Amino acid sequence: MFQDFSVQSRPEFGPPRLAELRAEMAKSGLDGFIVPRADAHQGEYVAACDARLAWLTGFTGSAGFCIATGDEAGVFVDGRYRVQVRAEVDLAHFTPVNWPEIKPGAWLRDHLPEGAKVGFDPWLHTRSEITNIRADLDGSGIALIESANLIDAIWADRPAPPMAPARVHPPEFAGESAGEKRARLGDDLRAQGAAAAVLTLPDSICWLLNIRGSDIPRNPIVQAFAVLFDDGAVKLFAEAAKFDADLRAHLSDQVAILPMASFTAALEAIEGPVLVDPDSAPMAVGLTLNDHDTKTLWARDPCILPKARKNAAEIAGMQAAHHRDACAMVEFLAWLDREAPRGKLSEIDVVTALEGFRRETNALLDISFDTICGAGGNGAIVHYRVNEVTNRPVKPGELLLVDSGGQYVDGTTDITRTVAVGDVPPEARAPFTRVLQGMIALSRARFPRGVAGAHLDALARAPLWAEGWDYDHGTGHGVGAALCVHEGPARISRVSDIALEPGMILSNEPGYYREGAFGIRIENLIVTQTAPAKGDNRDQLSFDTLTFVPIDRRLIDTSLLSPDERDWLNAYHAQVQSRIAAHVSADAKTWLESACAPL
Incomplete structure (x- = not known):
């Protein structure tokens, strides 16, 4: 416990x-x-x-x-x-x-x-x-x-607001200039009959302006508000000290940087219909507009869907980041497999080592969220974050769940692996295999355009449901491209009605949790793509996997796998080895060969 x-x-x-x-x-x-x-x-x-x-x-x-x-x-x-x-x-x-x-x-x-x-x-x-x-x-x-x-x-000693400097997001990773984005979305506003849109989500603003920051730990964003006008001009409300001369030049004359404190007054001055997102904008925005009889159009943040549909440059950056991150993960897993069975590691030791392997890439900007590392019963706490009080040994004969990721200039990663420490607990094999089957089912899915995450969620749960099991979280969340690791609006869950579209990047992470005993989760990131022609060639979509890191074969009850599932896992591990082996140390390469051996 x-x-x-x-x-x-x-x-x-x-x-x-x-x-x-x-x-x-x-x-x-x-x-x-x-x-x-x-x-x-x-x-x-x-x-x-x-x-x-x-x-x-x-x-x-x-x-x-x-x-x-x-x-x-x-x-x-x-x-x-x-x-x-x-x-x-x-x-x-x-x-x-x-x-x-x-x-x-x-x-x-x-x-x-x-x-x-x-x-x-x-x-x-x-x-x-x-x-x-x-x-x-x-x-x-x-x-x-x-x-x-x-x-x-x-709150007498409330901390001061963050004042971290902002930076330019390189155009080779953005794939589209900020000016092009502003003009395109301005045209969209006119088509909706809006003169302006209020933007309150920092990741929307950072995506639109091709900027990044570090106001929030693990999330490369600048805290700001903005108003986008139908001519592509933007009023950006943020602390001026965050923007140096190079960044101001990048933003151009069409982007005015104004004090955060002037945001309310600027809302009061807007003329014409204003688009406001009822699901993300503070209620105070609508109240302010209403007090000044400004017509409000309640509609989704205009950046949300364009940001979720990653372009070719963003996908290429994500692929490069995932390859780099996978090499770090393989070095880490090889080290863990060697050290953990000796019984001398704690959860904090594991978290520290994993971040060290990522930093050895010389490309890590930050981890993408505080690492979840739960040994034994702590693994059953879905979003467990170890601290000095909760820290416990990683004991032989237990499962260890590690959910982690990295922020790189070209992409954002998020991966979960559950591994056996020494001898495999027999009672964990069937749950692990059922979780794996759900992850494979979603990875292999083909579906028509218009299908939403709610339609696909059951694919990942069905093997667990057959045993009377389930998990109390969504199966997948959207992921930003060198942005927030959790990104809307697309996700794979029972309540998501957002149709999936090409370019949307999602996590695929079914799980199973037995309180006081262990937690199991297996997570890869996947990108939605147009499916190859098949059958009567209906317009269909599928997923392409971004994450290539071994899955612990020792925890699999192979008698439960179908031939197709076995083939998928063997093919996946073959790809892992072909992509990663040449880019890791000799010890990690030897470990990788064993970890990727066919079932």
Whole structure:
């Protein structure tokens, strides 16, 4: 089992801060207050100054929120974090809530009386989010009230906003100039009857302007807001100190850099219909426009789909980054296979070594997220992040799950491998094989245009379902090209209705988790492509694999594999060896030959 890293280990979290929040609620005439994980940009990862949920509760997961009332504080988390949240929060004062099964509106109905007022900061919630909660509260007499941020009022030592310098994203990796993108999207705005679009997602802005930054750890973005006009001009709201002379020259005269503090005033000055994304823009944007009677067109961020459809240069950059990263991974796995069975490694040792192998490429800018490295029962915590308190030995006879990635100037990687440490636990073979079968099924899929991630999700789950098993996370997320490792809108999950298109890069990562015992996940990245002609030559799509790293053959129950599955894995391993062997050390090459031997 993992060690406790709850409030008992970190006494600064919990009751004192919750008491301060409740005092502020009382002063503001509120019966409840919502504390989201999100910042004003609605990113998955937040700067230290925006980590309000973690500051209040101690919960460090990348999704969730807290609703505090006078006598209850619910921490809402999805299936990825239900083990983690119980370990991180003080259960005497915070109650984990299974979300989205239990919706916030229904929870509020159960915990507050008619006439209650619940506050929220409109800069930290989207229009869609608040609209849905209000719909669920309809008829209850409970009101959601826009409020100043009560956490900011009590967070005395709140860190300063990030001020990391921005940089140019090289044109050979972007594949299209920023001017071409701005003009193309400006034409799209006119076609929709919009004079301008408000952009609040930093990765959209970075993609549009071919810039990158490091305001958020692991994510090469610049925190900013922007307004794109139908003539291709852009007003960029960011701290001026982040942009040196070379970057300003790159942006051209059509991109005006303005203080972040002037964003609201700029919204008030826009004339003509304005496109705003109800699912990503802060609700405050729509409120500001509405206050000035500006016509608002509620539609998807115009950068979202073009960014998701990677062009040839972006795909080539991703392929190069994955080849480089695979070489580092093979060196790491060879080292791990040699050292781990001796029983002297800890989870932190493994994380440190893996980053070291990536840094030896002399091309790593950063890791793409904090490495997930769970030995034994810690592997069952889907998004487990080791720290000094939870760190445990990597013991022979256990499974080790390592989910990691790198940020390179030409691409972003994300890979998970689950490996046996010494002797293979017999009870893990069947689950590992079923996870592998699901990963293979998705890798081999052919499907018509118009098919969405929800249609394909069952392919990866079917082998597990047949055994009465499942996993509580999506099967795949979108991945940015030298951008954020988690990128919308395309994904492979039960709830995704976005049709997949050529150029979209996704993860393929089914899993299985047995609490207290082990976790299993196998992840490759795949790129959507036009499928070769077949049959009556209907317009179909398929996936091309980007990740070429061995899968632990020792954990496979070969009697469960079909001939086609065996052939796929043997062919995959043959490709791994042909692509990687010449680019790794002699020891790693010897290990690779064994790891890629045919079944």
